[in-house]
Amino acid sequence: MLQLQVLRQNAQAVKDRLAKKNFRETNLVDEIIALDDERKKLQLESDNTQAKINSASKEIGQLMAKGQKEEANKRKQEVAAYKNTLQPIADKLSETEKLLNEKLVLLPNLPSEKVPAGKTPADNVVMREGGNKPTLPSDAVPHWELIKKYDIVDFETGAKITGSGFPLYKGKGARLQRALIQYFLDYNTAAGYTEYLPPLMVNEATAYGTGQLPDKEGQMYYMQADNFYMIPTAEVPVTNIYRDEILKEESLPVKMTAYTPCFRREAGSFGADVRGLNRVHQFDKVEIVQLVHPDKSYDVLEEMVSHVENLLNTLELPYRILKLCGGDMSFASALTYDFEVYSAAQQKWLEVSSVSNFETFQTNRMKIRFKGADGKSRLLHSLNGSSLALPRIVACLLENNQFAAGIKLPAVLHNYFGALSIS
RNA sequence: GGAGAGAUGGCAGAGCGGUCUAAUGCGGCGGUCUUGAAAACCGUUGACCCAAAAGGUCCGGGGGUUCGAAUCCCUCUCUCUCCGCCA
CATH class of the missing domain: 3.30.930.10 (Bira Bifunctional Protein; Domain 2)
Known part of the structure; x- marks a missing residue:
């Protein structure tokens, strides 16, 4: 499996080298990079939402310890709302990761510089x-x-x-x-x-x-x-x-x-x-x-x-x-x-x-x-x-x-x- | 195949619902001391996502309960003990 960072660094060079191996579907490279962009975006969204849930949950613990039940319940509702927004993001993220991986394994290894050109x-x-x-x-x-x-x-x-x-x-x-x-x-x-x-x-x-x-x-x-x-x-x-x-x-x-x-x-x-x-x-x-x-x-x-x-x-x-x-x-x-x-x-x-x-x-x-x-x-x-x-x-x-x-x-x-x- | 126990950082091992940002020991690395080393003492010590910071993820895998899971539940895999079978 090729390393994503190699694709991102120089997509055109990757395509040229794949062509040497008789690999024609070079548009896969662009698809993969687009999927990775999508993945990063979703990852960030997911992380930020998760961070909010984490800190609110921590507060709930502290409020409960102090016996402030009402305030705690308010926080619980907030967390429930965050979780509702998180769910679709998480689903989409894992879907994107799966698709990215499926596409990535379709790319063959890049031939080294020393490989002679040829088809048969x-x-x-x-x-x-x-x-x-x-x-x-x-x-x-x-x-x-x-x-x-x-x-x-x-x-x-x-x-x-x-x-x-x-x-x-x-x-x-x-x-x-x-x-x-x-x-x-x-x-x-x-x-x-x-x-x-x-x-x-x-x-x-x-x-x-x-x-x-x-x-x-x-x-x-x-x-x-x-x-x-x-x-x-x-x-x-x-x-x-x-x-x-x-x-x-x-x-x-x-x-x-x-x-x-x-x-x-x-x-x-x-x-x-x-x-x-x-x-x-x-x-x-x-x-x-x-x-x-x-x-x-x-x-x-x-x-x-x-x-x-x-x-x-x-x-x-x-x-x-x-x-x-x-x-x-x-x-x-x-x-x-x-x-x-x-x-x-x-x-x-x-x-x-x-x-x-x-x-x-x-x-x-x-x-x-x-x-x-x-x-x-x-x-x-x-x-x-x-x-x-x-x-x-x-x-x-x-x-x-x-x-x-x-x-x-x-x-x-x-x-x-x-x-x-x-x- | 049957019954039971377990899986936590390089290793050993605690934790069994909220300062876990995982105790402690060993090992590793750095330092003090020493001619050098050992011992002792002090400090440090994983992986992954993100350009980086912030943040997030990871306590065998997957799923669930919960505001919150290493901790509770389900499931799978593996390991150990006993029994059965067996080269």
Whole structure:
């Protein structure tokens, strides 16, 4: 959620930046400012009336103590009159506040200066590539055939148990998931991230905090009986750890990592792009989240990018890093880098991580603040990224490292997996 | 699931209808003393709305009673104790 004061300070600049994100309803900005003016006016009226009620009530107490009942009764009538005028003001005030909030949450975050212009994924800017694309044998096959050959993921049985898009990992496939999770968490904690294992279902307030509600309701699985949502990413419960808190400046930066399964309904997705592990309803992911001083967030963003990049390097996978253009960025982000790995048999780039700076967009909703040296509270900046999402990493590992007798695994996984290869 | 108790400032904890602008203790910050520190003593110490002042709001959330609510009533959420069930 954008800060009102930012809109008020320079409405035109806000509109220009929203346009960069392909956001067309810029008249919302003016509507919001008008509503805020209205709100202030009503607030003042309400405060003044309330002040009169308060002082009259105090007098009544004093008059009663002195036994001056008649005078007290006169005051009571005055208060009753004030309350009659207060009621409609208070109603209008809360109505205005509600409307203001409803409109405010419709505005996406402002893209940072560094965001390239553009409308579609084709306009994203490739920052750099790393790793080597392998030369595959002529009989190389995509991962959905490899998983059958080695019997490590069973989609049919997953569909029997739950439904399509719920993979059942088996034997070495299950072991590989565990090895990757363990390795990623070790890698993150070695870099100073504190490990968490959060709840996998969240309440409404939490889903609202990171921006899944009110808009993206349909993307989450919903438990009607208890009004809980299955998390689409660990970002949701982990960032909410500090909701409504004011941190001490010396406790910054807050660095957190968590492994969780992620649940996504992704209604309407089908076709070749979703074959095999490319897109599923339940998948494993290790996430990193940071809460940092506003002056440092863009340095931290770069630091997180190289953190993820180094992790991909150790997996010996070919990758590229994209800076997303305005039109392809998420609603909440101010600047996003996507990581893609090259899946050699599909001859496709697959997104495995997205690292973003949200600036104050999330922390404003969640009221995550810190107290500066001047004693004033300010909003922190929040950032997060995948480190990493598993299914597409697995797809890529399988496809790129296939040879006649099996799948070679990168050295860094040997101990975690307990073998050099899958056969 | 059943019965009971509770939710107050960073923490502990008093207040149970009108100087609550919330006692007191701890912690934090500043000072006196000290070479420095500790101890002792003195002072200070939350958040939010408003450009600011004035003013207002906030004692788990929401609603109500009352001229007036931290205090009384209803409701929801959460915590604790006991019982039941359970990996």
